[in-house]
Amino acid sequence: MPAEPTTRPWAAIAAATVLTLPLGSIYAFSVFLKPIETELGIPRSALSFVFGLATVGFTVGMNLAPLFYRLASPPVLIMANAVLAAFGIALAAWAGGLPMLLLGYSVVFGVSGGIVFIMLQQAVNILVRTRIGLLNGYVLSLWPLGAMIAAPVFGWAIARYGYHATLLGLAAAILACGALATGLIVHAGATLPVPERGGRAQPDPNRRAIMIRLCTVFFLAAAAGLTVLSQAAGIVAAYGGGTVLAVWAATFITAVIGCGRLSGGWLVDKLLVPHVSAGAHLTAFAGTVALTLWPSPEVAIFALSLIGLGYGLVSGSTAGAIAVYWPKPMYGHIAGRVYIAWCVAAVTLPVLAGHLFDLTGGYRATVMIAGCGNLLGCAIALGLPRRRMGAAAA
Numbered sequence: 001m002p003a004e005p006t007t008r009p010w011a012a013i014a015a016a017t018v019l020t021l022p023l024g025s026i027y028a029f030s031v032f033l034k035p036i037e038t039e040l041g042i043p044r045s046a047l048s049f050v051f052g053l054a055t056v057g058f059t060v061g062m063n064l065a066p067l068f069y070r071l072a073s074p075p076v077l078i079m080a081n082a083v084l085a086a087f088g089i090a091l092a093a094w095a096g097g098l099p100m101l102l103l104g105y106s107v108v109f110g111v112s113g114g115i116v117f118i119m120l121q122q123a124v125n126i127l128v129r130t131r132i133g134l135l136n137g138y139v140l141s142l143w144p145l146g147a148m149i150a151a152p153v154f155g156w157a158i159a160r161y162g163y164h165a166t167l168l169g170l171a172a173a174i175l176a177c178g179a180l181a182t183g184l185i186v187h188a189g190a191t192l193p194v195p196e197r198g199g200r201a202q203p204d205p206n207r208r209a210i211m212i213r214l215c216t217v218f219f220l221a222a223a224a225g226l227t228v229l230s231q232a233a234g235i236v237a238a239y240g241g242g243t244v245l246a247v248w249a250a251t252f253i254t255a256v257i258g259c260g261r262l263s264g265g266w267l268v269d270k271l272l273v274p275h276v277s278a279g280a281h282l283t284a285f286a287g288t289v290a291l292t293l294w295p296s297p298e299v300a301i302f303a304l305s306l307i308g309l310g311y312g313l314v315s316g317s318t319a320g321a322i323a324v325y326w327p328k329p330m331y332g333h334i335a336g337r338v339y340i341a342w343c344v345a346a347v348t349l350p351v352l353a354g355h356l357f358d359l360t361g362g363y364r365a366t367v368m369i370a371g372c373g374n375l376l377g378c379a380i381a382l383g384l385p386r387r388r389m390g391a392a393a394a
Helices: 009-040 044-068 074-093 098-127 132-161 163-188 205-238 243-270 273-293 297-325 328-346 349-360 364-381
Strands: none
Touching: 009 044, 009 074, 009 098, 009 132, 009 163, 044 098, 044 328, 074 098, 074 163, 098 132, 098 163, 098 328, 132 163, 132 243, 132 297, 205 243, 205 273, 205 297, 205 328, 205 349, 205 364, 243 273, 243 297, 273 297, 273 364, 297 328, 297 364, 328 349, 349 364
C-alpha cells in the first residue's frame, strides 16, 4: 500500500501570505490617482472606474479559478497567474491613456489576481485541519495589510521615481512573490480538488438558502465597510478634521478592518456563525448611531473604526462560515460566489455616498443608510444555521 504524500500546511499558509500581500495593494490604488490624473489628463471619475472595474475583475477571476483546477498542477497555475498579474501591472505602467490602463490594471491584473487568490485559499483549506476560521480570517486580513504596507511605499516611490517606475516595481514584486509562493506550494505538497467529469450534483435547497442569506449578510456589511475604506479621509474631513488627521485616520481604520477580519475568523472557531455575524453588524450600527448623534472629527474616527471593525468581523466570519457550511473541496467554488456580494457592495453604497455628498455636502445620509443596512444584516444573520466548525458534510 503506497504511503500518503507528505504535506506541509505551514508552507501553503506562507505561500498565501507572500503572494496575497502584493495583491492587496489594490486597496492602495488611490495613491496613484493624482500622478496619473496629472500626466495623462484622465478625469478622477474615470480613474475611479479603473478601481471599480478591477474589483469586478478580481471577482470574475475568483469564480473562474475552479475551472482551471484540472488543467495543470497548483504550482504551474499559481506561477502562470502571477506572471499574468505582473504583466497586467506592467501594461498599466506604460499605458498612454484610459483603455490600456483598464486593460492592464482592471482586466489582466484583476482577473489573474482573483484566480491565484482563490487557488491559494483553496489549497490552504485542503491542507489545514484545525482552526479553519482563524485561517480564513488571516488570509482575508492580508488584503488590508498589503494595502497598509503598499501605500507609504508607493507614496515614497512616486515622489522619488514617478508612478511608471513604481508600477513596474510592483510588477517585479508580484513576479518575485509568485516565484516564492510557487516554491512554497511545491514544498507544501498542495493539491486542488478536481471534480469528476460527468453530471453535476443535484443542488441542495438548504445550502442555496444558506448561500443567499450569507451573501446578503456579507453585502450589507461590505457596503458600509467599503464606503469607509474608500472614503475615510474624506468623511473625517467633512466632519471638520484636518488633512493630517484624516490621512492618519484612514490608515488606522484600514488596520482595524484587518484586525476585524482576523478576529472574525477566530471567533467562528469558538462561537456560532450567526452570533458572530449579528454581533459584528451591531458593532457597526453602534458606530452609525454615535456619528449621527454626536457629529465631530473625534467621534467620526471612533464611529468609522466601529463600522470598519464590523465589516472586518463579518468578512472573517463569512470566510470561516464557508468552511462550516460546505465541504473543504468546495471552498474555492463557494468563496468565489460569496465574493460577488463584495463586488456588488463596492459599486453601490460607496458610489451613492459620492452622489449624496455632491447633493448635501456631507455624509449624514450615507451614515444613516449604512446603519439601516447593519440593522437588517443583524436580523438576517440570526437566521443562519447554528452549526459548529467541522460539521459540514463531506
